[in-house]
Amino acid sequence: MHTDVEQERFDSISPLDYRYRNKKARKLLSENGFTLYKLLVELALIKAFARRGLCPAEQVEAVERACKQVTTAEVYREEKRIKHDIRALVNCLRAKLERKEDVHKGATSYDIVDTANAARYRDAIEQILIPSLIALERVLIDISLREADTIQIGRTHGQHAVPITFGFAMSGFVSRLGESIVKLKGLASELNGKFSGAVGAYNATSLIVDDPKAFEAEILEHLGLQPAEHSTQIVPPDRLTRLFAEVTITGGILGNLAHNMRHLQRTEIGEVYEESTEDQVGSSTMPHKRNPINLENAASTLKILIGRMVTVFLNQVSEHERDLTSSASSRPDGEHIAYLIEMADRMTATMGRLRINRANIERNLHMQGDLAEPLYILLAAYGHPDAHEKVRKLTRQAEQEQCSLSLLASEDQELKPYLLQMKPEQLEVVQNPSLYIGLAPVIARKVAEHWKRELCSEY
Amino acid sequence: MHTDVEQERFDSISPLDYRYRNKKARKLLSENGFTLYKLLVELALIKAFARRGLCPAEQVEAVERACKQVTTAEVYREEKRIKHDIRALVNCLRAKLERKEDVHKGATSYDIVDTANAARYRDAIEQILIPSLIALERVLIDISLREADTIQIGRTHGQHAVPITFGFAMSGFVSRLGESIVKLKGLASELNGKFSGAVGAYNATSLIVDDPKAFEAEILEHLGLQPAEHSTQIVPPDRLTRLFAEVTITGGILGNLAHNMRHLQRTEIGEVYEESTEDQVGSSTMPHKRNPINLENAASTLKILIGRMVTVFLNQVSEHERDLTSSASSRPDGEHIAYLIEMADRMTATMGRLRINRANIERNLHMQGDLAEPLYILLAAYGHPDAHEKVRKLTRQAEQEQCSLSLLASEDQELKPYLLQMKPEQLEVVQNPSLYIGLAPVIARKVAEHWKRELCSEY
């Protein structure tokens, strides 16, 4: 029999709360996680008071103990009574202390809220998201190296173009994801806290301490944060906006990868597949199907991120020293990160079981017959004044007459002088796509090795 | 001591699951609600089989009983094993039945999913959202009637313009919200279900019954739904998109009202205020403050809705007979409705305790002195060829010389012939804004009465 807790869980409306539950993300991004970080800020304040002798040294330990006892549930009950969330937290904390007057002294609500959010979003990025992304990066690096020489037809407009290698294609995502991880790190580490009071001018703390800016810096230091150069009642929202923009961009990169891998699994293409477990049901009515549902899910999640990013941008405007019209709409910020974590983990698992169908990738490579591009390039290189147009016409002719382009070219009087100058290995490229892969394997390896060095050592 | 259930609740990431919890909304829009509706569709299928003699009549009751025993928790456990959500539901249902073969027969997953969603979103709109909106509409109608004659300065660009009445301003929202409610009703009632199988062509049901379209209609009839004219594996997403667009538009109307009421509470304006309870804390550090937090919250929620609407639009494209790239991203659809319900209820409560500060509204009305507009209109009406420009210059002059516009006008030789023609009551309008309110009270009452008749009788 399922328990009440399970019942409660499925009474949730957000898929993050009933379906895409990530334990680690939940620790920081849930309301319980938020309570925890707000208490950490209140505690940091007491530590700063104590170090300056503004409260007894023992008070630190007393508050630390009290913090551990405060539960979100009791805070909500108190808030229901007094209609103010931070004052409710403060009341609950005070209720557990003998000496009460130090708690929250000189603080305004958003000294606590914005500082707590900066710290927990930074931690969620650094401790959960980035490791998840690096796990994915590793898988992509492995594939890039493993398949650096696996020749595959390149595709533009959904049409066969000229060849690449599978590892080369993958290394593009290694490069893009690697760069995004570096950006995420930088932006997360730039998040600011504040302890500048109700309008940002240190009005209250100026009454209590001599050096309110140093006092602020000391409090934030306990959470590993720097103060904003200027704050109002709130930390300027711009850095958080930048961070979420990058979260969205990372989602775009993963979504692009998912899109590509999904299409390579189309029945007619079949170049890759996912190893699946025995029991998996493909379709409730078509038992034979193997659907790339994880890739579709990841591509779908990108649609969530882009929509929500609009809300993040809208939250950037706050009236005068602040209004609250960005408050309800920034509460779901944590969901943004949680969705990307979910997306990353899903992609890691899926890419980890991605296998190449060698027969199909080879079959597809040769579908279009002779390659027009190298012929055109070579003709131009050997001085043909209008090589592109000439080859375009030959290609159409070859299509209509159902014969090979190289045959037509070899019989063409106009082309003879140019073809005669070419070396045999140059001419062979036209007929054999495997010879026309440029630097694909080289780049695949170079990019993979670069990001291996850059990111993966540390984890 | 708080229970595990409370702990679980605050382990939620979505504010809808830990903070803005609406019991009624949860019944339909949670995962438990979704399970319920999916089972209702499975049951409707059995009923249709039974009526046609394709399964024993007793099977209906057996399935009905079995449905009541299925819990979301066990479905999730089964899904974990077999990796398919609907097949998991079917397995759980079958496990509770002696005769198993009828369950889900001829159905594809999305016959169940899309039909269940159409029914529950329709019910959420009709049974929860619209009553919430009508409750708000009633409050607005009351204010419109009560304050139909309360003269207030009209404002454009944040500047005083010419007078209206408070009831007139409110009746604008009565009209807009009323229209949106009517649209929501229509769009909710248009939502379609489907029972057309894996690709929409009734392939499977054509093997089982002679009249697959009538069979589909019969199943959907049990849920009060009509079939789509054409479906693929899924119901065309357009009608749901329209409904969510209207949900967003309703949010825009409420957000506009919240914006206006919030600004009328600015310290310097102070034309309205909210009666508050004794214990409410305005600020954690500024004990004197009374902040319009509910209006700010509502305005903030609009930012959530607009962002999420992007995702809804993105969900409109589904590849061929469908792909799953709109699946994860349509799971939060219910949140969209839940946020608007929250917003509506909050606005109803807030507008219900909104009071007018008569002294302030009167003070503000007279701030700008003589009205230029009626003078210009009257001069033009009596034939002045360039009245607007003339009055513009007089206004500047009055400002510079710190004297009244009507005094300057009365002393102006050029204006004399026109002023002489005017009736005294016409001239008075220039000096007394209370006389220059046009049809404001008339319209306030007319609009309020119209929507009272239209909407409020039925509830």
Next chain:
Amino acid sequence: MHTDVEQERFDSISPLDYRYRNKKARKLLSENGFTLYKLLVELALIKAFARRGLCPAEQVEAVERACKQVTTAEVYREEKRIKHDIRALVNCLRAKLERKEDVHKGATSYDIVDTANAARYRDAIEQILIPSLIALERVLIDISLREADTIQIGRTHGQHAVPITFGFAMSGFVSRLGESIVKLKGLASELNGKFSGAVGAYNATSLIVDDPKAFEAEILEHLGLQPAEHSTQIVPPDRLTRLFAEVTITGGILGNLAHNMRHLQRTEIGEVYEESTEDQVGSSTMPHKRNPINLENAASTLKILIGRMVTVFLNQVSEHERDLTSSASSRPDGEHIAYLIEMADRMTATMGRLRINRANIERNLHMQGDLAEPLYILLAAYGHPDAHEKVRKLTRQAEQEQCSLSLLASEDQELKPYLLQMKPEQLEVVQNPSLYIGLAPVIARKVAEHWKRELCSEY
């Protein structure tokens, strides 16, 4: 040599002004078009004055003549001087008249602006967009009927599912587009004008006429518009928002069609192609390529529409009797319509030259061998208690042993009793996908005929 005008054109920043130029759209949606409609409103006002004897009857003709002489360029020059756009228009018009005092009398700027926009957006929808969409609808109807029996494999998740017909797939878009056209018509015809003055209370017109509401209705009647039930300085933005939401939704339908047709042109799939002209260059470097660039362009345009729809939603909030924070951001509204017109015309041209590659569509249909779904459905119909699971396992076995599903089934002892009950034509379905198309051709024809009757007669 190109002229200065061409130079000017390519000095444009918007692709609509240098690249996607549609002559008809430009007539209404350009700034010249806007000037035209604003003058129509000013003229309607004079007509209403004249009918009531408030100005001489000859003034109508005089104003009509003057309107024809006003150019946008001179209005802009005047605006530069006086910094007010509508007053500039009024000045230009007045300058061309002997009797000047009637012009704009009693009007506020947005009486003119919002009324002009309602009329021209309605006209752009009714006279340009809808005919464009109906032209596309006709092409789709033709394809639906022509290819009603062309069997094609249905695809879900990019995987082969069970068969449909090409006409059936197309008729889905006939149905969706047809419905959207009907909605667009309705929403365009609902757009309102206003003539209620600076704050919507008819303050000014109440000084001039006895029946300001009838006076407003009469003016708007000249433009074929109805007044809003309640207006402020502006018409409530909701109906325009609804219209643009539907424009976006139509874009979603066209984008979906473009997406599907593009993917059917993938090299490996090749079920459709576009007949192209002799001179077209597929690629600047790969002369052989035929890229579905028009379909890609249409799919791309959807991304434009969805982004801009955010701005439309944001324009819904206007402060008190209005602020101007939606003014700059509603100027590009016409672009929204223009992009959809471009998209529709492009799709009409492309779908008009879409051809089916019969060989490929047939080849793809048979790629996956025996169909599992009908076997499972038939087994279940004949009473097998666990048909889905049984067939799922057989399918895996067939795959591993590289043999046909029907062979395995026919040799399976457990299935024997069920297979014996089946009619030969039932069993044949498993092996021959062409027999498993359900009602696809029937629906294709029914839907096409329905919308032919509904929409296409009138054009």
Next chain:
Amino acid sequence: MHTDVEQERFDSISPLDYRYRNKKARKLLSENGFTLYKLLVELALIKAFARRGLCPAEQVEAVERACKQVTTAEVYREEKRIKHDIRALVNCLRAKLERKEDVHKGATSYDIVDTANAARYRDAIEQILIPSLIALERVLIDISLREADTIQIGRTHGQHAVPITFGFAMSGFVSRLGESIVKLKGLASELNGKFSGAVGAYNATSLIVDDPKAFEAEILEHLGLQPAEHSTQIVPPDRLTRLFAEVTITGGILGNLAHNMRHLQRTEIGEVYEESTEDQVGSSTMPHKRNPINLENAASTLKILIGRMVTVFLNQVSEHERDLTSSASSRPDGEHIAYLIEMADRMTATMGRLRINRANIERNLHMQGDLAEPLYILLAAYGHPDAHEKVRKLTRQAEQEQCSLSLLASEDQELKPYLLQMKPEQLEVVQNPSLYIGLAPVIARKVAEHWKRELCSEY
């Protein structure tokens, strides 16, 4: 009489092409600007060929001359014939040369397009946008310093909170804008070009040169660009996405400033105003009005940017080696930058004529009477165990009894022991808001001086 060019201009649909025309922006961001940069890339290719002896040295000058003669108009005419934009450009260029075969040799269209866009967007940011933003930054720095000591009431939730100074508030925007300028610079300088051919693997250039990567670097060097670490047919879109996200964020900062300045001009608040020219018309019907239309316009433009940013994010996904579904939708990218330039210039002009109404700012400062916050802070600092709650109640009492908070406090027995410990200058703070400004002037100056050093020296 206006010319045909003017007529053409007002046949534009985009406000950027008929209304918000910025000459400098147009040079880079128009289609003519795009042609120019594409030709620069073609020229760079020839230079690289010449340096390697792959074409005669004179060819560089010949191509340079030819580039100067190519007009966008003729390219469009050629494109109309051959249906390919870059090949059309190439044909036009070739037609002007005797030796034709070098042009575009080894290039794919997007080597030209993406490289040209990277260079011109970088230039538009560096040469136009950033100087515009720095001009605004200068104005804001001046105001910050000039008004560093101008005491103003701080506002949260639209309610009076505790004091700041006007310069302090302004310096918040100096800080935010300064940081955003730095980010824009960095992101613009990171934009990459490419010359890696049709699928990014240097397939074509590998046939022509020995060191395709060095060859690419050399070509890009001519445009001041670095190659992407990995490209496909296109440069990875992520860096451009980041840049546009920052453009949007800058818009958010300017929009926030506009929002605040607009509200300070509300009739009832009147703390700031814009010096206006004599001829300006405030309203077409209310001649007395002075509307903050430029601030409203700027706030409105933010709504444009946020919507369009959605499109930018959507453009991040490109299929395999690329599809074209981001092509039409990235054409308006330049508009994004152009709108922000317009917004910045407008804000610079407006903030430059912003004046403070000293009487009003002083009046508003004293509206709320005694300050509760310092009283609560001081009581807590002197050991009152429940100061916040005590002061909250006193505040309510003061309100009800219409007397001053400090009077009530001084008469309160419970507070006596604490008040006795306070210094007179501490107590005075409660009654005199001018004494309770914390570090506001200090920070105003510090922030302004910091950004003066950081940014303004170089311009």
